[in-house]
Amino acid sequence: MTIDQATGIKAQSYQQWIDGNACDAASGERFTRSSPAHDIVVGDYPLADVADTDRAVAAARKAFDTGPWPRMSGAERSRVLFRVADLVETHKDQLVLADVLEGGKPITQVRAEIAGAIDLWRYAAGQARSQHGESNSSLGPHMLGLTTREPVGVVALITPWNFPFVILSQKLPFALAAGCTVVVKPSELTPGSALRLGAILDEAGVPAGVVNIIVGYGATVGQRLAEHPNVDMISFTGSTAVGKGIVRASAGNLKRVALELGGKNPQIVCADADLDAAADAVVFGVFFNAGQCCNSSSRLIVEKSISEEFLARVEALTKRVTVGDPLDEATKVGAIVNQNQMDRILGFVSGARSDGAKVRLGGTRMETAKGLFMTPTVVSDVTRQMPIATDEVFGPVLSTLTFEDLDDAISIANGTHYGLSAGIWTSRYESALKAGRELSAGTIWVNCWMDGFPEMPFGGMRESGIGREQGPHAIEDFMETKSVLFHQGPRTNLWVPAAGVGRQ
Numbered sequence: 001m002t003i004d005q006a007t008g009i010k011a012q013s014y015q016q017w018i019d020g021n022a023c024d025a026a027s028g029e030r031f032t033r034s035s036p037a038h039d040i041v042v043g044d045y046p047l048a049d050v051a052d053t054d055r056a057v058a059a060a061r062k063a064f065d066t067g068p069w070p071r072m073s074g075a076e077r078s079r080v081l082f083r084v085a086d087l088v089e090t091h092k093d094q095l096v097l098a099d100v101l102e103g104g105k106p107i108t109q110v111r112a113e114i115a116g117a118i119d120l121w122r123y124a125a126g127q128a129r130s131q132h133g134e135s136n137s138s139l140g141p142h143m144l145g146l147t148t149r150e151p152v153g154v155v156a157l158i159t160p161w162n163f164p165f166v167i168l169s170q171k172l173p174f175a176l177a178a179g180c181t182v183v184v185k186p187s188e189l190t191p192g193s194a195l196r197l198g199a200i201l202d203e204a205g206v207p208a209g210v211v212n213i214i215v216g217y218g219a220t221v222g223q224r225l226a227e228h229p230n231v232d233m234i235s236f237t238g239s240t241a242v243g244k245g246i247v248r249a250s251a252g253n254l255k256r257v258a259l260e261l262g263g264k265n266p267q268i269v270c271a272d273a274d275l276d277a278a279a280d281a282v283v284f285g286v287f288f289n290a291g292q293c294c295n296s297s298s299r300l301i302v303e304k305s306i307s308e309e310f311l312a313r314v315e316a317l318t319k320r321v322t323v324g325d326p327l328d329e330a331t332k333v334g335a336i337v338n339q340n341q342m343d344r345i346l347g348f349v350s351g352a353r354s355d356g357a358k359v360r361l362g363g364t365r366m367e368t369a370k371g372l373f374m375t376p377t378v379v380s381d382v383t384r385q386m387p388i389a390t391d392e393v394f395g396p397v398l399s400t401l402t403f404e405d406l407d408d409a410i411s412i413a414n415g416t417h418y419g420l421s422a423g424i425w426t427s428r429y430e431s432a433l434k435a436g437r438e439l440s441a442g443t444i445w446v447n448c449w450m451d452g453f454p455e456m457p458f459g460g461m462r463e464s465g466i467g468r469e470q471g472p473h474a475i476e477d478f479m480e481t482k483s484v485l486f487h488q489g490p491r492t493n494l495w496v497p498a499a500g501v502g503r504q
Helices: 050-066 074-090 092-103 107-128 164-178 192-204 218-227 240-252 275-291 304-318 339-354 406-413 429-438 474-478
Strands: 010-013 016-018 021-023 030-034 041-046 134-136 143-151 154-158 181-185 211-213 233-237 256-260 266-269 299-303 358-361 377-380 397-403 421-425 443-446 479-487
Touching (some): 016 192, 074 192, 107 474, 164 181, 164 192, 181 218, 192 211, 299 304, 339 358, 397 406, 429 443, 474 479
Parallel strands (some): 010 041, 299 397
Antiparallel strands (some): 016 021, 016 211, 143 479
């Protein structure tokens, strides 16, 4: 561990977790991560490759095929998962600091994320003992049918850099509740909190090999997991382009695939809405996590008659958004994760200008002594064909479009290949109901934005993904359904008659 003398920030050294042991990569290679907010090294990690991936999958395979975890009762698994939740709460300060320093996101936000993750572990722990099959006694006097659910097997979880611990917690506890064994590959940009989880799971009583955590690049570790013949399912959160590649790579053994992908999420603001509440939600929705969020409400679709009035409110609030050091309790917007992402964001803004849009606020990288910070940006005069209106920017950039009536608004909202989330602000029940029915998105928010609960399913339509996380059926993604039929009494209607039957 090294300490930066100017900031006092400690660089942490990590190991990967395979078969119940902390270990280095087989190659001995390591890599470092610098904080995008502070420009200093904050973590040192083993760099996994195909050999480590195969070791992790072999450990998970053995743990599933011969180990105790899939054979425990739901009550036993539930008790272990509740202990994990308690230990995560005990170690939350360490997890928070890892995510803040590696990802550059505000500390107040990460505290809320870790609290949400703990809630997810506890919710999944309850699901571990609530699974049951069905019986069918109406198949005839000699037949009884049973339906059982079994864990799907070895699951690979590939998680992104923008919400390192909470997205892992949307997947891992549900896979474990089902009785699966797991290989986790967190993003190489923000792996610290996931790597810390290995020891927590061990202390909670998760048997060796049930969860394995390795860090490597998508082109090596991610590709191998997607192709691996001993991986039965892969759950991925990230970009739509990478998700499509995972589907192609998974075809070798037709493994089950669950995908939570990109979004270009609209907030529709009607003239009859509470405009102050809507403006606050719009500013929160697009600048939360510096816009580096699949649920970012990066499209404002506002009724034309109030567009200038509403934009004035949005601009006034935007000017009050505090951008800066993520360790500062007052900061609301932290750093951009790396230079590639900064260049991508600035490219969208430049392209919008060229296309005739107006940059009303921001649009530039902030001039700071250290770190990667982007000015909160508001762009108006956007048309639905512009790339800034159709593609995921993944930055603190709001694109503004206008509509004449609700049919027009819904048409604009549905006019991308994404379908993750959408929202509407209105005081009219009929408008809210129409939007809820006609917007093509997995989550619709009415007079709110980004409210989430473990009890509510989350996932996308179209190119925003396959499957649902959270909610009462989340565990079912990690289970297979089996039909078992019992026959009672002698076999009738013989296909091959007994000897002598029917002979003269």
